[in-house]
Amino acid sequence: MITLTRITDITSNEYRFTEELLITTFPRxxxxxxxxxxxxxxxxxxxxxxxxHYGTKPIGFVSYWHLxxxxxxEHLATHPDIRGNGLGRAIVEELKKxxxxxxxxxxxxxxxxTNRRINFYRxxxxxxxxxxxxxxxxxxxxxxxxxRLMFYGLPADKENFTKAQKVIYSNIYNYVEE
Numbered sequence: 001m002i003t004l005t006r007i008t009d010i011t012s013n014e015y016r017f018t019e020e021l022l023i024t025t026f027p028r029x030x031x032x033x034x035x036x037x038x039x040x041x042x043x044x045x046x047x048x049x050x051x052x053h054y055g056t057k058p059i060g061f062v063s064y065w066h067l068x069x070x071x072x073x074e075h076l077a078t079h080p081d082i083r084g085n086g087l088g089r090a091i092v093e094e095l096k097k098x099x100x101x102x103x104x105x106x107x108x109x110x111x112x113x114t115n116r117r118i119n120f121y122r123x124x125x126x127x128x129x130x131x132x133x134x135x136x137x138x139x140x141x142x143x144x145x146x147x148r149l150m151f152y153g154l155p156a157d158k159e160n161f162t163k164a165q166k167v168i169y170s171n172i173y174n175y176v177e178e
Contacts, residue, residue, distance in 0.1 A: 002090040004050040004062065004098070010038045014051045018061040025077040029145060032138040046171075052078070052091045059087055062095055064102075067167050070154065071099035074172065092124045101153035102126070103164045105135055108146050118150070127156040133165060136175035 007015050022031055031037070040047040046067065052060040060078035064071045073095070078088045095102070106121065106128070107114045118128060127150065134144040154160045169175045 001055070002059075002087065002094050003053045004091070004094045005053065007049045007051055008042055010042050014058055015041065015049075017058045018049060018051055018063075021061060021077050021079060022075060024080075026075065029138065029142050030135075031075065050095075052087075052094070054082070054087060060091055062091060064095070064099065065172060066099075067171055070101040070103050070164065070167075072164075072168055072172060073102055073104035076104075088120065089124060092121075096125070096152065099153075102151070103154070103168070104150050105133070105147040106150055108148060118148075121150050121152075124152070126150040126152045129156040129161045131158060131161045133161075136169060136173035138173070 005014075007018065009015060019034060019037065022037070023034075032040075041049045046065050047063070048066070049063045050061060051058050052062065058079075059082050060076070062073060062076040064073045076088070076091065076095075078091065104121070104126070106118050109115045109118050109128075122128070129149045129151065131149070133147050133149050135147045136144055149161060149164060150156070151160060151164070154164075
């Protein structure tokens, strides 16, 4: 059985587990500075860092933001030792119990890995948007990244895409399109 537990103590072993998994799972340009991550975890009400346990063992995490009409999933990762066992899907199912409407970013479907990731979310009930989306940079000097938005509990239509993009850009990235 999977449980999700919110972490706010950045000195805990569980926080260290999630931070290590974040930096080993995602490329540097796909996550914020670790100091900012710690500030969000310890002090931002809208930000939720949830460690996933299988029994008592931490196996992954999901971080998300409550953004009014929907939750934006910033990161979801499972430990490499347990991948392929259906536990990532169980984490998503637990997340869906916490949020009826979810938006997340995925990389463009350009190879086997990115297509597998997109299909993972499709099997969980997410719909991919066909509209072009650029992830703003997390750090000054970094460039934008071509991504796609995926929606759960909302149609992936132009109206929801435009609204979600605007909310994500302003609340997550402090980014204003020029």
